[in-house]
Amino acid sequence: MAVYTHVEPDDLAALVAQYDIGTVVSCKGIAEGVENSNFLLETTRGRFILTLYEKRVSEGDLPFFVELLDHLAKRGCPVPAMIRDREGRAIQQVSERAACIIQFLPGISLTHPTPGQCQAAGAAMGAMHRAVADFAGARENSMGHRHWRAIAQGAGDLDAVIPGLQAIVDEELDHLDAHWPRDLPAHVVHADLFPDNVLMLGERVTGLIDFYFAASDFRAYDVAVTHASWTFSTDGSDCDIGRASALMRGYAREVALTDEEFAALPLLARGAALRFLLTRAHDWIHTPPGALVTRKDPAPFLARLRRYQAADAAALFSAA
Numbered sequence: 371m372a373v374y375t376h377v378e379p380d381d382l383a384a385l386v387a388q389y390d391i392g393t394v395v396s397c398k399g400i401a402e403g404v405e406n407s408n409f410l411l412e413t414t415r416g417r418f419i420l421t422l423y424e425k426r427v428s429e430g431d432l433p434f435f436v437e438l439l440d441h442l443a444k445r446g447c448p449v450p451a452m453i454r455d456r457e458g459r460a461i462q463q464v465s466e467r468a469a470c471i472i473q474f475l476p477g478i479s480l481t482h483p484t485p486g487q488c489q490a491a492g493a494a495m496g497a498m499h500r501a502v503a504d505f506a507g508a509r510e511n512s513m514g515h516r517h518w519r520a521i522a523q524g525a526g527d528l529d530a531v532i533p534g535l536q537a538i539v540d541e542e543l544d545h546l547d548a549h550w551p552r553d554l555p556a557h558v559v560h561a562d563l564f565p566d567n568v569l570m571l572g573e574r575v576t577g578l579i580d581f582y583f584a585a586s587d588f589r590a591y592d593v594a595v596t597h598a599s600w601t602f603s604t605d606g607s608d609c610d611i612g613r614a615s616a617l618m619r620g621y622a623r624e625v626a627l628t629d630e631e632f633a634a635l636p637l638l639a640r641g642a643a644l645r646f647l648l649t650r651a652h653d654w655i656h657t658p659p660g661a662l663v664t665r666k667d668p669a670p671f672l673a674r675l676r677r678y679q680a681a682d683a684a685a686l687f688s689a690a
């Protein structure tokens with residue numbers, strides 16, 4: 371359960387009183403996620419999500435995320451609205467954290483998506499990419515390629531997490547630095563579109579959520595992140611070709627990747643696997659003992675990295 375910061379009942383009542391959303395009925399910590407503190411807030415007028423932003427989200431970036439969600443909502447993407455208070459403010463302060471009250475969207479976060487659901491997720495990502503293409507905002511990807519070496523250095527004793535991990539990471543960083551593409555189509559991307567950030571009912575996408583890593587990067591990097599998170603077995607050793615091709619087919623319905631992007635996908639996916647391996651390893655070491663959070667295992671992303679390093683990795687990105 372990701373609750374790092376608690377909210378006193380009086381503070382919650384005072385916060386909710388600033389909005390036209392009724393009065394508090396209940397507020398419960400949400401049993402998913404690792405990044406922010408999230409609560410299911412019920413008021414006399416309905417359900418909302420209360421998010422308190424934690425270590426990886428900087429308060430200065432919140433206006434960018436609010437503008438991005440407004441932009442995507444206007445273009446028909448199923449993203450949650452950031453609720454405004456009576457003064458028109460979306461961003462508040464609670465328990466010494468920046469906080470927002472967010473529209474609750476229906477749907478279920480999947481743990482074992484079917485090929486049909488992968489196809490729907492790919493199409494929803496493609497539609498989101500089309501919608502974001504004329505978004506004027508930009509944000510450096512603080513979790514992107516340029517920052518991985520610093521993230522690795524700040525993670526702590528990687529060998530204590532997985533024996534030999536430091537050497538594997540060092541070698542991979544050198545490889546990625548030497549081969550990372552310079553010039554592929556880029557715009558703001560989600561950069562963390564895992565199954566738990568897509569709400570679905572059956573094969574219908576009802577919500578794309580958790581845009582707090584959204585940043586300017588290659589659109590094909592977003593495809594790589596989603597490939598890495600939707601198409602593998604739980605331990606990360608097997609890529610399910612049925613799910614992978616469905617994801618790529620869904621995306622291709624909305625966006626035609628160039629030959630250069632296709633050629634770059636295995637490398638971009640190595641980068642994506644390394645990004646999540648590193649942040650999970652960091653959190654494995656640094657998660658505060660009192661936090662109500664289930665740490666995520668880094669090892670399945672090392673297994674994915676190994677799979678993407680294999681000579682035949684390009685075949686994992688075929689839509690056929």
Ligand SMILES: Nc1ncnc2c1ncn2[C@@H]1O[C@H](COP(=O)(O)OP(=O)(O)OP(=O)(O)O)[C@@H](O)[C@H]1O
Pocket residue numbers: 372400402403404405406407408419450472473474475476479562564566567577579580582
């Ligand atoms: N707008 C929403 N509508 C419905 N449920 C939501 C909404 N936002 C968040 N949730 C629920 O809260 C959970 C945690 O939210 P979120 O993914 O934003 O947290 P996080 O800590 O940032 O997670 P992550 O580890 O994926 O970065 C989601 O998996 C979902 O179940």
Ligand SMILES: N[C@@H](CCO)C(=O)O
Pocket residue numbers: 404405562564646649650666
């Ligand atoms: N989606 C990420 C958490 C966000 O950094 C993970 O599963 O590791």
